Amino acid sequence: xxxxxxxxxxxxxxxxxxxxxxxxxxxxxxxxxxxxxxxxxxxxxxxxxxxxxxxxxxxxxxxxxxxxxxxxxxxxxxxxxxxxxxxxxxxxxxxxxxxxxxxxxxxxxxxxxxxxxxxxxxxxxxxxxxxxxxxxxxxxxxxxxxxxxxxxxxxxxxxxxxxxxxxxxxxxxxxxxxxxxxxxxxxxxxxxxxxxxxxxxxxxxxxxxxxxxxxxxxxxxx
Amino acid sequence: xxxxxxxxxxxxxxxxxxxxxxxxxxxxxxxxxxxxxxxxxxxxxxxxxxxxxxxxxxxxxxxxxxxxxxxxxxxxxxxxxxxxxxxxxxxxxxxxxxxxxxxxxxxxxxxxxxxxxxxxxxxxxxxxxxxxxxxxxxxxxxxxxxxxxxxxxxxxxxxxxxxxxxxxxxxxxxxxxxxxxxxxxxxxxxxxxxxxxxxxxxxxxxxxxxxxxxxxxxxxxxxxxxxxxxxxxxxxxxxxxxxxxxxxxxxxxxxxxxxxxxxxxxxxxxxxxxxxxxxxxxxxxxxxxx
Numbered sequence: 001x002x003x004x005x006x007x008x009x010x011x012x013x014x015x016x017x018x019x020x021x022x023x024x025x026x027x028x029x030x031x032x033x034x035x036x037x038x039x040x041x042x043x044x045x046x047x048x049x050x051x052x053x054x055x056x057x058x059x060x061x062x063x064x065x066x067x068x069x070x071x072x073x074x075x076x077x078x079x080x081x082x083x084x085x086x087x088x089x090x091x092x093x094x095x096x097x098x099x100x101x102x103x104x105x106x107x108x109x110x111x112x113x114x115x116x117x118x119x120x121x122x123x124x125x126x127x128x129x130x131x132x133x134x135x136x137x138x139x140x141x142x143x144x145x146x147x148x149x150x151x152x153x154x155x156x157x158x159x160x161x162x163x164x165x166x167x168x169x170x171x172x173x174x175x176x177x178x179x180x181x182x183x184x185x186x187x188x189x190x191x192x193x194x195x196x197x198x199x200x201x202x203x204x205x206x207x208x209x210x211x212x213x214x215x216x217x218x219x220x221x222x
Numbered sequence: 223x224x225x226x227x228x229x230x231x232x233x234x235x236x237x238x239x240x241x242x243x244x245x246x247x248x249x250x251x252x253x254x255x256x257x258x259x260x261x262x263x264x265x266x267x268x269x270x271x272x273x274x275x276x277x278x279x280x281x282x283x284x285x286x287x288x289x290x291x292x293x294x295x296x297x298x299x300x301x302x303x304x305x306x307x308x309x310x311x312x313x314x315x316x317x318x319x320x321x322x323x324x325x326x327x328x329x330x331x332x333x334x335x336x337x338x339x340x341x342x343x344x345x346x347x348x349x350x351x352x353x354x355x356x357x358x359x360x361x362x363x364x365x366x367x368x369x370x371x372x373x374x375x376x377x378x379x380x381x382x383x384x385x386x387x388x389x390x391x392x393x394x395x396x397x398x399x400x401x402x403x404x405x406x407x408x409x410x411x412x413x414x415x416x417x418x419x420x421x422x423x424x425x426x427x428x429x430x431x432x433x434x435x436x437x438x439x440x441x442x443x444x445x446x447x448x449x450x451x452x453x454x455x456x457x458x459x460x461x462x463x464x465x466x467x468x469x470x471x472x473x474x475x476x477x478x479x480x481x482x483x484x485x486x487x488x489x490x491x492x493x494x495x496x497x498x499x500x501x502x503x504x505x506x507x508x509x510x511x512x
Contacts, residue, residue, distance in 0.1 A: 202339075204330075204337055207339070209330055209331055209337065211329070
């Protein structure tokens with residue numbers, strides 16, 4: 001999933017201060033799962049903003065909505081009946097959703113309420129960790145299903161480095177050394193011969209080497 | 223007189239662009255440089271121009287210095303993060319480089335190492351700001367320097383598709399000037415009237431503009447630019463002139479020289495770009511009366 005964290009309250013207050021009527025829009029997908037911008041977070045942020053402006057004695061109206069997916073035009077269309085009634089949109093989705101709203105409603109200011117962080121997985125309740133950088137050329141078959149690009153601090157293709165100590169990374173002892181994880185898993189799979197293969201310099205073209213990326217499925221594209 | 227002094231005193235400056243070799247054989251570069259020594263005010267050494275891996279600009283500039291010629295280098299952040307680029311700037315100053323041109327690097331996908339990863343840590347404004355901070359004795363990390371460099375920094379204006387794009391580019395150039403750019407390199411000039419109109423707009427920047435002259439090397443090259451960059455202003459008449467010449471190569475030299483001569487009245491300097499034909503620079507200078 002795409003993970004996100006809500007921006008600090010003072011930033012959001014600064015964002016919305018120039019406006020009187022705000023449409024606060026959450027998303028039912030990734031940001032709901034990582035508790036950053038789902039229905040619940042929309043309600044909490046809405047109350048917090050209302051309380052702040054009420055305390056300041058400033059007129060402030062906020063309408064809450066949570067779309068199924070903010071990155072999908074058909075769901076963003078649901079905002080049409082409300083968009084003219086507000087001065088700006090505050091989006092609690094990842095950057096994809098914010099930009100989809102901006103694309104659809106060209107005349108309306110759209111503000112991000114969360115910081116989009118990374119593509120990750122839930123390690124345990126309330127903890128998400130980076131797993132994928134979207135490099136466009138998945139090499140997990142060669143590294144026992146553990147990505148050194150996303151999980152090694154130095155993005156080493158042939159690791160570990162000298163900073164790996166007892167399975168931890170020198171950057172932060174809370175970070176597992178990706179290459180230790182790869183080695184342990186190769187051992188468990190009886191595939192340690194894979195470790196002997198030197199991985200060549202990565203071809204970064206699929207990773208954005210030719211600018212912003214796009215997928216076009218001719219069989220589906222209209 | 224140094225490039226910087228000529229620029230400040232409002233005198234016409236002549237710059238020649240010279241690429242470093244793709245390899246370690248510098249004999250051609252040095253030979254070509256010697257041919258124009260004393261005839262140009264400085265040499266501009268691009269850094270892996272067009273995204274083609276070559277010897278670094280810094281090395282090229284030092285080689286020019288060893289020949290007793292002043293050199294400016296291109297600096298950009300496609301391949302270097304803010305640490306590497308600051309280190310490069312300190313090294314450049316320590317090795318005698320006093321002038322820089324902050325440019326944007328060619329896209330990796332258009333170069334000869336297409337599988338490489340671009341860095342793009344700072345944009346041109348960010349880099350100009352870094353230069354200014356270094357000059358003030360501080361690096362981007364906030365630490366004090368043991369000895370601060372001092373540069374004459376320029377920037378470049380890209381070729382623009384239309385007037386609207388040019389206006390945006392000039393606005394950006396204004397920001398670059400505010401960030402410390404002391405001179406501006408124009409896009410290549412093939413049409414003097416177009417350049418006059420460009421200068422009419424660029425006047426508002428109140429910064430010396432150094433015009434750029436490309437040596438067209440063939441009918442094919444002229445046709446290619448005319449087709450792919452119509453905004454460059456290469457006319458059919460110009461292409462016909464090259465095509466009909468008995469010595470096309472010399473005709474290209476004459477065209478470049480005529481453009482250089484015409485630009486003497488319109489800009490504060492000229493950058494002559496010979497695109498691999500640096501051995502023809504003396505001819506261009508001869509015909510231009512420089």
